[in-house]
Amino acid sequence: MSELARAIDIAVLDDDADFRNYIEDLLSDESGYTVRTFALPADLFAGCEARLPDIVLLDMKMGEFKGEQILEQLLARWPGLCVIVVTGYPSMEDMRNSFKRKVFDYLPKPFTLGQLRQTLKHAAEAFGLGKTPQERLRARLGQRIKLLRTEMNWSLKDLAHGAKLSVSQISSIERGAHMPSIESFLAICRAFEKKPSEVLASIDF
Numbered sequence: 001m002s003e004l005a006r007a008i009d010i011a012v013l014d015d016d017a018d019f020r021n022y023i024e025d026l027l028s029d030e031s032g033y034t035v036r037t038f039a040l041p042a043d044l045f046a047g048c049e050a051r052l053p054d055i056v057l058l059d060m061k062m063g064e065f066k067g068e069q070i071l072e073q074l075l076a077r078w079p080g081l082c083v084i085v086v087t088g089y090p091s092m093e094d095m096r097n098s099f100k101r102k103v104f105d106y107l108p109k110p111f112t113l114g115q116l117r118q119t120l121k122h123a124a125e126a127f128g129l130g131k132t133p134q135e136r137l138r139a140r141l142g143q144r145i146k147l148l149r150t151e152m153n154w155s156l157k158d159l160a161h162g163a164k165l166s167v168s169q170i171s172s173i174e175r176g177a178h179m180p181s182i183e184s185f186l187a188i189c190r191a192f193e194k195k196p197s198e199v200l201a202s203i204d205f
Contacts (some may be wrong), residue, residue, distance in 0.1 A: 162191030
């Protein structure tokens with residue numbers, strides 16, 4: 001990593017101490033990650049308040065605690081947070097419901113280091129994690145613009161038309177390859193009928 005880059009901070013919520021230890025053991029020799037584990041939702045929320053993690057690994061089956069409710073609270077308080085659902089009781093219905101709630105991925109237990117590494121790699125690429133602040137800002141802003149576009153059911157061409165920019169410009173911004181100019185960013189915000197401060201506040205940078 002460059003001197004400006006930082007380790008990817010992973011928070012794990014699971015009521016199974018053996019699983020928490022398993023995750024810590026899996027990633028202990030992996031460079032580029034720090035891991036915090038939590039047994040209770042309240043502890044996870046407190047940990048997020050103290051330092052927002054880059055990725056949350058969230059167990060959906062925890063006895064008295066319902067993973068669906070915890071997930072909703074996480075995304076309500078920190079929109080755009082990268083959440084990866086883990087469960088020892090996978091089902092297609094659960095997977096579909098998870099993705100409807102805008103989780104990044106779904107990882108059934110038990111999984112190997114290779115599977116975990118690949119999932120974390122995809123998350124890091126998608127969210128611009130483990131990069132310099134400039135790279136992360138480009139990635140987060142691009143992801144937010146893409147999410148707003150998909151919520152509007154717009155194609156790249158639709159947004160380009162509304163913002164009076166080229167399709168290639170919009171695509172480059174969404175991929176995090178380029179930071180939009182002030183003029184381009186304002187044009188995109190106008191197309192979405194949103195204040196620039198509203199869009200920037202939602203990227204948790």
